Amino acid sequence: MLVSLNWLKQYVDIENQSPEELAELITKTGIEVESIEPIAEQLHDVVVGHVLSCEQHPNADKLNLCQVDVGGETLQIICGAPNIAAGQKVAVAKPGAVLPGNFKIKKAKLRGVESNGMICSLQELGVDEKDIPKEFVDGIFVFQDEVEVGVNAIELLNLDDMIIELGLTPNRADCLSMLGVAYEVAAILDQPFTPQEEIIHPVQEKASDFISVHVEDPDLNPYYGAFIVKDVKIGPSPLWMRNRLIAAGVRPINNVVDITNYVLLEYGQPLHAFDLDRFETDEVVVRRAKEDETITTLDDQKRNLKPDHLVITNGKQPTAIAGVMGGADSEVHEGTSNILLEAAYFQPGAVRTASKDHGLRSEASTRFEKGVDPNRVVRAGVKACELLEQYANGKVLEGVVEFDQLDREPKKVDVTSSHINERLGTTISDEEIADILRRLQFGYEQKGELFTVTVPTRRGDVELFEDMLEEVARIYGYDNLPYTLPGGASQAGGLTLQQQLKRKVKNYLQGAGLDETITYSLTNAERAGQLVSREVKEQAAAPISLAMPMSEEHSHLRLSILPELLASLSYNVARKQTDLAYYELGTVFISEEEQVTVQPKEQLRLSGALTGNWLLHPWQQEKKAVDFFVVKGLVEGMAYLLDLKLTFKQSKLPDMHPGRTADVYLGGKVIGFIGQVHPKLQNDLDLKDTYVFELNAEELFDHYQKEEAFQAIPKYPSISRDIALVVEEQSAAGEIAETILQAGAPLVKDVRIFDVYQGEHLEEGKKSIAFNLFYMDPNRTLKDKEVEDAHEKILTAVKEKHQAELRG
Amino acid sequence: MKDRLQELQSEALEKVKQSEDLKALQDVRVAYLGKKGPITEVLRGMGKLSKEERPVIGQLANDVRESIANAIQTKQDKLEEKAMEKQLEEESIDVTLPGRPVHVGGPHLLTSIIEEIEDLFIGMGFEIKEGPEVETDYYNFEALNLPKGHPARDMQDSFYITEELLLRTHTSPVQARTMKQKDGHEAVRMICPGKVYRRDTDDATHSHQFTQVEGLVVDENIKMSDLKGVLNAFAKQMFGSERDIRLRPSFFPFTEPSVEMDISCKMCGGEGCSVCKGTGWIEILGAGMVHPNVLEMAGYDPEIYSGFAFGMGPERIAMLKYGVDDIRHFYTNDIRFLKQYHKA
Incomplete structure (x- = not known):
C-alpha cells in the first residue's frame, strides 16, 4: 500500500515528525514501512504558464514558437509537443530549473530562435509513465482546472509529496485504505482523527x-x-x-x-x-x-x-x-x-x-x-x-x-490487566490500558480491571484475547517490555546420542580430509534411482515424484545422495578443481508403495565421493590417486571410531565398476556399498577415476554402543608370527584373515596382511598372501608350545577352507 | 721410577693433546694404558723397590694412569661431539620447502551456523528435535492454525506429493509433533533445525530448498518478555554483544502476538546505510506467542499453558554474517566456496 503523506496530512497532524521518524514509528508499532521516497525529484522554478500565443517556428516544421505568461513576465519558449495550443495553462520550467536526470534549463537558441525555458510533460517532471493519464502520455501536461498563472506547479501537481510504502501482513487489511492508515497513525501519534461524514443531495x-x-x-x-x-x-x-x-x-x-x-x-x-x-x-x-x-x-x-x-x-x-x-x-x-x-x-x-x-x-x-x-x-x-x-x-x-443480510455487529473481547501483564511480563496499569484503547478508538466498558472491549469492525483481525494482547503490547511498545528468561522446571537440554554421533562422524570425515556438502533432495527422474544401495532398492517401489514439479530437474525425491555428489564433483572438475573429497550426511526417501499414500520412510544416509589425487607432494615424489583402498580405509576408520565390525563382499551394482565394488555388511545385513563409479558414468560426467561410499548412517549409529568400562592395558607382550599362504587367485584375503582369527581364537588377537604377491616362482592362477599374526594372553606370558599348537590349527583351517598352502 | 712415571704422564698427555681423531686417540690409549704399555711395565718393576717406596710409587702409578685415562675420555667426548656436529651440519635441509600436505576438510557453512545456534540454545537448556521432511498436510498446516482454504497454504507455494503429503514448508511441524509427543502437559523447550522446501524458482535470493531453525518454549506462565530475553541472548552471542535488538509487530498464523526481530546494523551501527536500507536495523527472525489454537490442537490448555516460538533462516544469517551474496552458493558446492568457511 502506497501512502501519500500529503494525503495523510488531510486526516492526521503529522507535522511534528519527519517522514523518516514517522516511518520508524509506524514500523515499530504496527506495520513495516518498506520504503520512504519522494514522489519525484525535488524541483524548483517550475510554474504555471499561460500560453498566450502559439505559432509555427519559422525554421522548423515540428516546433512551435510560444509566448507564455508565467506571472509577471512573458517568456518566449519553443515547444515541440503535438498537443500545445494557445490558451492552455501549462507547467513551465524557467531558466535555472533543474529537471530529473540533472537536466538544466537554460536560455538557448533553437534553429536560430531564442527559447527561454521549457513547457513540460509529466514524464519530464518525474512522474512514472504508467501513472500518467493517457491523454498526456505523448505530450505536454495541460491543466484542466482553474489555476493561477505564475504559481508553483510542483506543489499544484503534488510533486513535493513523500510516499511511504507499507508492507502489509495479511491481518492488517484495515490499512488497505487511507482511513485505516489514518486511524493507525492517529493511534501511534496519539492524535485525534474523525473521518468526514458523507453528504449527498438526492x-x-x-x-x-x-x-x-x-x-x-x-x-x-x-x-x-x-x-x-x-x-x-x-x-x-x-x-x-x-x-x-x-x-x-x-x-x-x-x-x-x-x-x-x-x-x-x-x-x-x-x-x-x-x-x-x-x-x-x-x-x-x-x-x-x-x-x-x-x-x-x-x-x-x-x-x-x-x-x-x-x-x-x-x-x-x-x-x-x-x-x-x-x-x-x-x-x-x-x-x-x-x-x-x-x-x-x-x-x-x-x-x-x-x-x-x-x-x-x-x-x-x-x-x-x-x-x-x-x-x-x-x-x-x-x-x-x-x-x-x-x-x-x-x-x-x-x-x-x-x-x-450482513452482520455489522462489532466483536467484544474481554481482557483484564492482570492477564495482559501475566502474558507480557509487564506492569501496565488499568489507566494505561484505558489510554491505549482510547488511542486505538476501541470502545470499552471497564469494571475494575476487566475491560470489555468493543472492537471496531474495520479491525476484523481482532477477535481473541491474544489479538487484544497484541494491540496493547504494540501501542505500549515492544521496546518497553523487560528482558526475562523462562522460569519453570528446567531441563538439561543437549544432543541425543544420534545427534552426537552425527557430529562425531562429521568431525572424523572432515579431519580425514573430506569436505561436507549439502545438495538438493529433489532431483530428476533418472538420478533419483541411480547408485542406490542394494537394501534400499529392495524396499523402495520407485523414487517418489512430486504432483506438480517446477521443473524436470527437481521432480523426484532421491534414494541416494551419490548422484548429487557426483554432479557436484563434475561441476568442480569443469572449473579445473580436480582433487576433491566430498561427503554428505542427509536424508533419502523410501516409499514401499508405487502410488504413495503414507509418509515415506526417511533414512539418514552417509555418502562420500572422491576423485583426483588423494595425496600430492611432488618435490618428495609422493603422489597417490584416490583408489578403492583409500575409500575403504576411510570407512574402516569410521567403523573403528564407532566400534563396529564391517565386512566387505565383492558385488556388482548398476553404474558401478563390476570388479571394484563391494557391499558393506554390518551384523549380517547389507547397509551400503563402496567402490569405483562405472567408467561409462565417469565419462558421462567428465570425471577421472572416482570412488564412492554410500551407507545407512542410522544402522551405523544404532549399532554403536558407548564403551565406558576401563579395560586394563595388557601387561604381557604379544608374540608375532608371520605366515605366507599360497591360494587361488580369486580367493578373498579378508575371508582368509577371518578364518585365521577364528581358528586361532582366543590367542590370536589380530591379523594383518602385509604382502600380496603374484608372478614368478608361483604357479599360474595362484597368489601368495603374507599375514602377520599377533598372539596374546592378557594374563600371562605365552609359551612357544601354545603358539605353535595354535599355528598348526590355523594352517589346518585355512587349508580346509581356502585350500591354502604354506608358501615354502 | 718416579721420574719415569712423570715423564710417561707428560708424554702421554702431550700425545692425547695432539690426537686429531678418535683413531689416534685409541692408539694413545692402547700405547699407554694397554697391558703391554709402559706404565704396566713400570709397575712390574715395583718388586725391586723398598717396602716404604712401594705404596708411594703404586699410588703415583695409579694417579698417572687415571690422569691419562681422564684426558683421553675428555678428548674423546670432544672429538665425538665434533664428529656429530659435522654429521648434523651435513644433514641440514631447506626448511622453506613445503611440508607433506595433510588434507583438511571442513563443515558446510550452513552446518557451522546451525551447530552454533544449536550449541547456543543447548546452553539455555533446549533440546534439539528433528522430524520428517515429507510431512502430512495436518502437521505442516492444520495443526499450525492454517486450516484448509487458508490463503497462506496455496498449492502453488508448496511441493505436494499427494493431496495429504507434501515437502514441509517450514520446520514448524516438528514443534507440533513435539507438543503432541509431550501429551499436553509436559513443558517444551526445543529447537528444530532442518531442510525445508518451497515452490520457488532458484535465483540469488530464492531457493526451492533451504534450511530453518525454529524454536519453541511451552510451559505454565511463559511471558512475552521471556521471548525477548531469549532472543536478546541469542542475538548478542550470535552477532556480537554490541548489537541491539528490537521487536516489531508482524503476522504469522501460528503465533499471536507475532513479531519480527531486527538487530542493529553492524555496518553503520544504527545510523542507516545501504545494507540496512537506511533503517539502521536488519531483520533476523520471526517470532511470537504460540497461538491458543495451536496449543489447543496439541492438547495444551491455553488457559494454563502459554509459550513462544521463533524461526530463523541459517542462509540469511550466513549471508548477513559473511556477506555471501547469492543463496545458490550454499547448494552448488563449489570447492572454492566450501574452503572459505573451513575456519568459520
Missing part, C-alpha cells in the same frame, strides 16, 4: 423505480447495494483527485472511474460503476456462474466461468465477476450518462477463487479477499455519490436498493 426520483436486487447465495454475497446516479458528464476528474491517484500508483482515467478508484483507496471498499443504459434489464441478480457460462471482461478477455465463481448478472447474462472485474458490455464509456453504482460485500473465499482461477489480481479483489469493513460498504457508496454530484454533474437518486 433528487426526487427513487432508485428502486429503476432497479431491483436479488441475491441467490447470501453466504457468498451478504450485502449488495445499488445506487443510481443520472445525467453524469464524463470528463477529467479534479486535479487534487488525480494527484492522489497518481501518488497511490493508480492512473487517472475519467471522473467516474477515478471516483470509484478514489473511494476504493480512501475507504478500502471496492465499488463498481455499470452504465445503466447498457445494463439491458432493470434487475441485478447475483448468483453462482453456470457451468460453461462465459463473460468478456473489461480487458476484452473472454473468460470461462464455473459455479465456484460468483457473478453479477442482469438476470440474463453475467455483467461482472463479483469483486474481480466488470464486463465489457456494461462498461462506463465516454457517452455514459446514467450509472448503476455497486457497493457490495463479497465473501473473501469466493473472490479469491475467482481471482486465482482467472489470474486477475486487482486492487478490488485484493481488498475483498482480505475482507472489507462491513460498516463502510454503504458509506463508501454514498461517498462516491457525493463525489459524482460534485465532479461529474451527477444526480443521485433517492435511496439505495439493497439486499442485506
